[in-house]
Amino acid sequence: FFVANNWPSPATLRFEADGKEQSLDGAVWIPTVKDDVVTYTKLDGPIPPGGGAVVFVSNEETGAIYWTSCPAFVKPIFDKEQGIYGTGKGSATLVSSDVPVSMYSMYPYGGASSVVPSAMLLFPTSSFRKNYMVVGAWGGKSDASPPLTQAGLPTLQIVAAEDDTSIDVRPNVDIIGGNGVSAGRRNAVTTYKLQRGEVLQLMQDNELVGSVIDATKPVGVFGGHTCMFVPSDVMACDLENNQIPPISAW
16 A cells, blocks of 8 residues: 655554554555656655655465566565455454555556556545445446456445444345355345454445445445456456445535
């Protein structure tokens, strides 16, 4: 992820995962582009005022032809991929700063060289709320003629910032469930429980756009797609993921 410090004071980051603070040593770098060549300077202290940095979280091990690894000299926070694939539960990483900053995520890192990069602005946890309507990045199956089956699936992710968070989801399509996640019937409320830093991920062909989320404590919600054709009848696919603002911000 990227951090932009527009504050007049240096910004010191803290990185938390699985309830423990993680070391940032070797993971924070300042990239500079000159004549289309990227060079990196290691950052051992705070991000200076008006400065920016990239923090390398984890390395991919999928072996996919279009993926790019972290630069060889980088020591990412985790040496293995941290994500989950399919419907299931996983862990979020929580980042804080001692002064206001802007943060952006990129997946996978590498820009055009990765062929399928996706990037988004991250909302701070102070903007989390309890009520959401699901918005998706793209549909499941395309309506092109002849129809083109999307290579990936729509996704919905819900992140808890506090322990003992209860989340009611009223979907407008059936929730398939699996991997420890309960299925849910269309137009019926299904309840999920999350602890601080837990992520509920739903990945299925029938997209959940328009479904309603009501939580007992503030949560963050993300909608995305693992591999979408835009336009739907043109090769090739791209990744996408975006944080959804709460209904109060609409």
